[in-house]
Amino acid sequence: MCRLSALVSAEYISPMEPILALETMKEGHDGSGLGLIMRDLGGEFESLKEYPVLSAITTHDGYHTLQDYMVDKGFRVKHRWEPRLKVTPGMKIQKRDKYLVNLYEYPESYEEATSEEKAALLTRTRLELRALGEADKSITVFSFWPDVVTLKEVGDPLEVGEFFGLDKNPVTAKTVFAQGRQNTNYAINLYACHPFFIQGYFTMTNGENTAFIPIREYLGSRGVEGYVGYNSDSEVFAHILHYTRKKLGYPLSYYKDVITPLKGEEMQRRPDAAILELMKRSLRMLTIDGPNCVIGCDIDGTVFMTQDAKKLRPGVVGGVNGRVGFMSEVCGLSEAVPGRDTSNDVFPMKYDLVMVRPGAKEIEVWNQLNGSMSTISLG
Template sequence: MCRLFALTSREPVSPMLAIDALNVMKEGHDGSGVGLFLSGLGGPFEELKGHPILSGIFTDAGLKRVYEYMAERGHRAQYSAMFKPETVPPVGTPKRGTYASLAYKMSDEWRALPKAEQDRALVQMRLDLRAEGEESGEIMVFSLWPDTIMIKEVGDPMAIGEYLKLDREELHARHILAQGRQNTNYAINLYACHPFFIEGISTMTNGENTAFIPIKEYLQSRGVTGYQGYQSDSEVFTHIAHFATKKLGLDISSYKHVITPMNDEEMAGHPDREFLSNLKKSCRKLIIDGPNCVIGCLPDGSMFMAQDRKKLRPGVVGGDPKKGIFAFSSEICGLNAAIPDRDKTQDFQPMHLDTAIVGPDCREVLKCSQKDPLRLQR
């Protein structure tokens, strides 16, 4: 089983706060890996907020190829945060090359494109480099997007955090997703490690997705750049969130209407019943069959938690609005470790109709029910 922990803060914090919380929940995960999504970056990257950042692991030859690939397209590295461990890796962790996050000044041609085309081009470049790396073994790319860093590795989360010196200021962030466990349902592959990412949206999941194949096939039929890969059955949750918000124009509070639509009895009397009924029919192949708890982060820094109808994977949200910090956790003990002085009476455990959302201002937990009227994207 996985354990999930996410932090959202008005001020940048160290990823080790999330790693520490995973360590407290260690009895609930197998310590086989860790994945991190970081956005709302502080340190040197905060001044480069609009510059896409390429994150991954590279051999020396791989880094050379990345620089060549980007230069061929007129993109130039503006800032590099690179770390090449000199110590022996933790037990179970392979010896690799350089863990790098490279912020790029993009070409004039790219900047002249409409926003949608810029976004698609970034996704395609990530896929191009991933494909090269899968063939050569020299490149692993996890994200290419502004204000975003992703780090993934096999091994115990705390040991990896210390090995990669994740407390470095250049990695401090306002929004952090952390998952403790490699993908052990299939072969070990860092592309199967949560969190997953596409166009500013990242999610991670505790559970299993038994409806994976029909969901994957439906997404692949949509003609959207980036709906591919699928080394893990949980990656589709990220793409469904992307499809619901970017393609259908739904607010994230309506994400659950896609993955876990209400039955006819629950839908009766809903002010948007006709729309929801049509949505349920048209997106029926995106309905999940859990158990699953999903935690995610959106491009504006909003963070959310949702669960399926079985409600067999725990999740809790709580925080301190005065200090401007909230956490989403698989277990109360992880939340207690990260924010011990919060008002615990305000903690919220979403039920099967609920979505919990904390905006980038970190002032409150917004509790949304599928019974509420729909909110569309502005």
């Protein structure tokens, strides 16, 4: 089973912090990979938040293909960040040719474009780059979005963090998602590594999605650009989030109602019961059966954790004012946020959606059964 570690902070933090939390949960992952997404970037990225960041890995040939493609499409490089790779003796990570974190200026023709048009361009570009490098594995592209950097590599998370030089030269951010993989797919594919990203929404998941095929087919049939890939059965959680929020326009709490709808008699407690019944029918194919613990990030930076309706996977949320962790295990949380009041820790149960907004001042627990919100102030 994978281990998950996410931190929301009022200050910019190093991604090594959630990675070190992962290290404490090492019994749970086999070191077969690390996935990192950093959002709300600091340091050299702080003044460049409006420029989309392309996060990719390429071969030498793939690098030229990518460069040519981006030039051809009118993207101009605004800034580059390169990890200061550190290969130490005994390290098992196989270094690849190029790790790209490039910030681009939009093509000139997009100067007056709406945010929707820009979003569509970025997604299309990401998908086309992916397609260009898929056959010969020359390009692997993870995200292309403003203020977001993704890093993924096969290996022990701590080693991967040090390999990228994040201990000395980190990409700082206020929200960091880190996943330590427990490989269940045998052939290790970087596209199968969480977190998964689409147009500002991202998730990472613990568990196994038994309803994967019908969900994948349903998402694939919605006619939404970007609902492709699915090298992992967990990728659908990111796309369901995107579909719920962006395509359907539902408030975030309804993500819970989409993936784990209430029973008919339970709905009656909610003021929106009539809608819930309709949603349950219409979104039947997106119902999950678990076991899954999902940690996700909404477009506005709200980070949440929720569970499937019956099997559940380990997950805890807790912290102090300005710093909250979303972890698979308490030991990870204690590593990431020592000295917190543990009586404020929340272990989401089947009806809960636990949310923390940017700034991490409080923990909100939305109860699906009652449709009510309770707030834990972190002082």
